[in-house]
Amino acid sequence: MILTQVTVARRFEPDRCANCFEPLPASYEHRPWLFCSVLCRETANTVRYWRKTSRNGQFEADPEVRQAIGIRLAHMLAGGYNADTRRIPVDVRALVIERDRACVKCGGPGEEIDHINGDSSDPGNLQLLCKNCHHAKTAEHLVPASDEQSDRIFAMLVERVIPDIPAQLCDDELAWQAIERQLRSERLARVRPAKARRKDELNSMEMLHPRMAPSPSADFDEDDDDDRDEHYYAGFGENSHYVKE
Template sequence: MTIDFPCVNCDGPIPWVRKKVYCTPFCREQAKHIRWMRSTIERGVWEDPEIAEARLIRIAHLNSGGYMPLGRRISIESRYAIYEKYNDLCASCGVNALNGEIDHISGSSNSLDNLQLLCSKCHREKTLANIHPIPEDSLRRKEIKILHDEIRARINSPKPIRDCDNHLSWSEKELEITKARRVEYHQHLLSFIQPLMIEKMNVKTIAKKLNDAKVSTYSGRGSWSRERVRELIADNGFTIEYSPRTHQSEYTPFQRDPL
C-alpha cells in the first residue's frame, strides 16, 4: 500500500517512514542554502563580508554532509544541562551566552562531556577555524566537486531550476506539493476503503479497519483517527452522511457543477 514520491531536491526516492518532500535532512538543508544564496544575490548583498562568511560556513556544512544529521541533534534535556553546567556563560570567552550555541567539542558525539556552551561570536570563530581545504586526493573531493557544480548552477540560473530553489515562492509551493501528495496517496487507498464504503461502514469503523490492516497514514506517524479518515474520504471526492439511528454512513460523490 505504498507509493513513491521523488525528493524535491534530488529526485531520489523518499523513505516511506518519513513522508516529507525531501529524502534526507541533507537535501532539505541544501535546498535551504540555495534559496538563501539566491536571496542574497537578489538583495545585492552577495559580496558583503558577513554574507561571504556565512556562505563559507553553510558550504562547509554541506561539504561535511550537512550540519544537522539526525545523530547530531541535541535533546532539550542536554541543552538545559549544558546551560546549567556553564552558568549561561561562554566556555571560551566568558560572556553571557544565553543566546549562544551548544557546541560539539570534537566530532559529533552528543555525550555531555563533548558539549559546551559558546557565545555566537566564539562559535562562529571556531566554525571558521575548523574549515579546512579538502585534501587533493580524497575520495570526498570528487563528490564535493559534483555538489558544488550543482549548487553553482542552481544559484546562478536566472530562473530557479527547481521549485525548492525559489526563495520567493517555496514556502507556499511546499504546502501545495505536500497537499497534492497527500491527495494522491489517499486516492491510492481507494481500493481498500471502497468496499467498506459500499457496506456503509461509518468513519470510526473504517479507521479501525485501516489500523488493523496496518495501512500507513500519509505522515507515516500515528494511527488513523476519525478526522484522518474524513480527510481520506474527502480527498477521494466523497461526502459523508452519518445516520445516528443505524450507525451507518452514506458516501456520495461530490457533484461538480460544470458551469
C-alpha cells in the first residue's frame, strides 16, 4: 500500500493538470475537471486508448484502430478535438438516419453520421455515410506532420505508451476511470468547501428526516466523467461517436 501511494505521488499532483501538471483554476466551474484544457484531457484519452489497444492486440490486428489513433493524434496536433461539442443527440441521430437512409456519397449502407462542416449538430450539417466514404473524407483533411510534430508523437510513444508501468496516473488504461472519480470528488471538495459541506448536511438530513430534506441542487451533480475512451474518440468502428447507438 505504501509503495502504491509513493508511485501515485510521482505521477499525479493535486490541483494540477493530470496531463501537463500546470496549475488548475481554483474554480468549481472549471471543466474538464482534472485537466487544464480539453486538449490535455483528449491527449490523456489518446494515450490510454493507445496503451490499451497495444496490449490487447487490437492495434496490430485491426487497421481501423490504427487509423483511429492516427486521426486522434492529428486532432491533437491541430489543437484538440472536443467530442462534447460534436455529440449528436439521439433524436437528431434518428432523424438523419431516417432522412438519408443510405450513404449520401455512394448509395451504400449508411453506417456513420458525419458533420459536414464544423461542430454544429443541426440536421442540415449532418449526413449519413458508409465507413469507406467517411474514411476518405477524413483522409482528405489530414496533412503530413512536421518534423517537430513527429518528434512529439515519438516522445509520447516512448515515454507514455510503451512502458508497462504508466508514466502518469492519467495514462493508466486499467485504473484511471475509478481513480479519476475519486480524485475529482476530492478536488471539488477543496475548490468549493461551502457547497461540499452543504451537500453533507443535506445527506445527513435525508438520513434523519427523509421526508423533510430538500432536494440537492443541480450544482451537486458530479456524475460527469472525463474518461471517454470507450465511446467518444475521433475514429471509426462500433465505439465511434459517429455510429448509431
